[in-house]
Amino acid sequence: MLSSQSAVLIRATLPAVGGAIGEITPLFYRRLFAAHPELLRDLFNRGNQATGTQQQALAGSIAAFATMLVEHPEQRPDAMLSRIAHKHASLGIRREQYPIVQEHLFAAIVEVLGAAVTPEVAAAWDEVYWLMANALIALEDRLRTQAEATAGPATGAQAAAGHWRSWRVIGRQQETAEVVSFLVRPVDGGPLPTVRPGQYVSVQVELPDGARQIRQYSLSGQSDEALRFTVKREAGTPGPAGEVSAFLHRHAQVDSELRLSPPFGDVHLDEAGEGPVLLVSAGIGCTPMIGMLGHLAATGSTRKVITAHADRTEQSHAFRSELAQLTEKLAAAEAHVWYEQPADPDWPAERTGLIDLTALELPAGTTAYLCGPLPFLRAARSQLLTAGLPASAIHYEVFGPDLWLATTV
Known part of the structure; x- marks a missing residue:
C-alpha cells in the first residue's frame, strides 16, 4: 500500500x-x-x-x-x-x-x-x-x-543451461502458406515440463547479426514425448517486426536445435472446471485454442465445448482439418467458423464476414477464452457481455504487448 x-x-x-x-x-x-x-x-x-x-x-x-x-x-x-x-x-x-x-x-x-x-x-x-x-x-x-x-530434476547440460533448455525439432508441419508448426523434444532426454493448455513458450534464436532475439509462441499441442508450437511468418520481413518468425520459417528444419523457456502464460484452460467452455479466436489466435481443444479431446472431456473461429479464407485457416477432427472426438462439442472471403460458393451467408458471437446459444455458466488481434478481442468481448456472460468469465490472450489490459484495470 x-x-x-x-x-x-x-x-x-x-x-x-x-x-x-x-x-x-x-x-x-x-x-x-x-x-x-x-x-x-x-x-x-x-x-x-x-x-x-x-x-x-x-x-x-x-x-x-x-x-x-x-x-x-x-x-x-x-x-x-x-x-x-x-x-x-x-x-x-x-x-x-x-x-x-x-x-x-x-x-x-x-x-x-x-x-x-x-x-x-x-x-x-x-x-x-x-x-x-x-x-x-x-x-x-x-x-x-x-x-x-x-520440469523434473535438472542434471548435466540441462542444469547448466538454467532458464533456457535445448530442444530438437523432430517434426515440422506446414499448416498454411504463412504458418508452420514445430514438434520439439528435449535434447537432454529429460522429462517434459508440465503444460497448462493455452500457455506459450519463449523461443530464443541467434540471428545473422549475432543478436539473440526472443519471441513467445503458443503451444498448439503436445504428446507424451514432445511439445508443438506454431509460428506465423509476420509481415515486415525483412526487418525487426518479423525477423524471428522469418528465421524459424527458413532455418528451423527437422533435427535443428532451438532454445526454449519453460511454459508460461496466465490465460489457460481451467482443467478443474466442469462447466461449458467457449473457445473464440481469429487468425493465428487459433493456436492456443487448438491446444485447449486437443487437451479436452485427449482427456475425454464430457464438457460442452463451443469453438468459434474467424479467418480471411479457408486457405489462411490454420488447423482447419484438426478443428473438425477434434470436435468429432468430443462428446458434446460444436464448431462455428466465419470467413471474410470464402472461396467455397456454397459457404453459408450467415458465416460470411465478421464473427457474430450473438448468433451462438451459450449455456449458463459458460467460460470463454479469446485470442486474436486487439480490435477483434474488443469486439468479441463486447458481444459476449451483451449476450450475458459476466466479465469474470471472459479471459483473453493477446500476442505482443498488451495495450488493452493496462487501460482497463
Whole structure:
C-alpha cells in the first residue's frame, strides 16, 4: 500500500506524469539501450521497439498502477501484474535488472518534467515503482520455482543451461502458406515440463547479426514425448517486426536445435472446471485454442465445448482439418467458423464476414477464452457481455504487448 504522504503527491502529479508518459517512455528506452545495448540485442523485442508498442504498454501499465494505488488503495491490479510477470518469467528477466530500469526511467522523468520533480515527488514515484517492481519480482520468483518443480530434476547440460533448455525439432508441419508448426523434444532426454493448455513458450534464436532475439509462441499441442508450437511468418520481413518468425520459417528444419523457456502464460484452460467452455479466436489466435481443444479431446472431456473461429479464407485457416477432427472426438462439442472471403460458393451467408458471437446459444455458466488481434478481442468481448456472460468469465490472450489490459484495470 502506498504511504499516505506519497499518495497525496502521486495524486497531485499523476496528471502531469500521465500527460508526459508518451514522451518519457521513448526517452527511457533510448537511455537504457545506450547504457546497456545488450538488452536490446538479446532481451527486448526489437520489433516491438521499432513499432512503439512496447513503449505504449509500459506507459499504460505505469499509469494504471499509479492510478489504482491512489484511487483504490485497498486493491491491486493483479490481472495486469500476473500478465507482466508471466512474460518476464518466460524471458528470463531477473530481480537485479529492476534497479537498472529504475535508474534510467527516473532519469527520463526528470529530463522531461524538470523542476517539477522535487525530491519529495521523486521519492513518491520511487515508492510507486518499487511497489510494482517488488510485486512483480515476487510473482516471477514464484513462477520460476513452479516451472522448475514441474520440469523434473535438472542434471548435466540441462542444469547448466538454467532458464533456457535445448530442444530438437523432430517434426515440422506446414499448416498454411504463412504458418508452420514445430514438434520439439528435449535434447537432454529429460522429462517434459508440465503444460497448462493455452500457455506459450519463449523461443530464443541467434540471428545473422549475432543478436539473440526472443519471441513467445503458443503451444498448439503436445504428446507424451514432445511439445508443438506454431509460428506465423509476420509481415515486415525483412526487418525487426518479423525477423524471428522469418528465421524459424527458413532455418528451423527437422533435427535443428532451438532454445526454449519453460511454459508460461496466465490465460489457460481451467482443467478443474466442469462447466461449458467457449473457445473464440481469429487468425493465428487459433493456436492456443487448438491446444485447449486437443487437451479436452485427449482427456475425454464430457464438457460442452463451443469453438468459434474467424479467418480471411479457408486457405489462411490454420488447423482447419484438426478443428473438425477434434470436435468429432468430443462428446458434446460444436464448431462455428466465419470467413471474410470464402472461396467455397456454397459457404453459408450467415458465416460470411465478421464473427457474430450473438448468433451462438451459450449455456449458463459458460467460460470463454479469446485470442486474436486487439480490435477483434474488443469486439468479441463486447458481444459476449451483451449476450450475458459476466466479465469474470471472459479471459483473453493477446500476442505482443498488451495495450488493452493496462487501460482497463
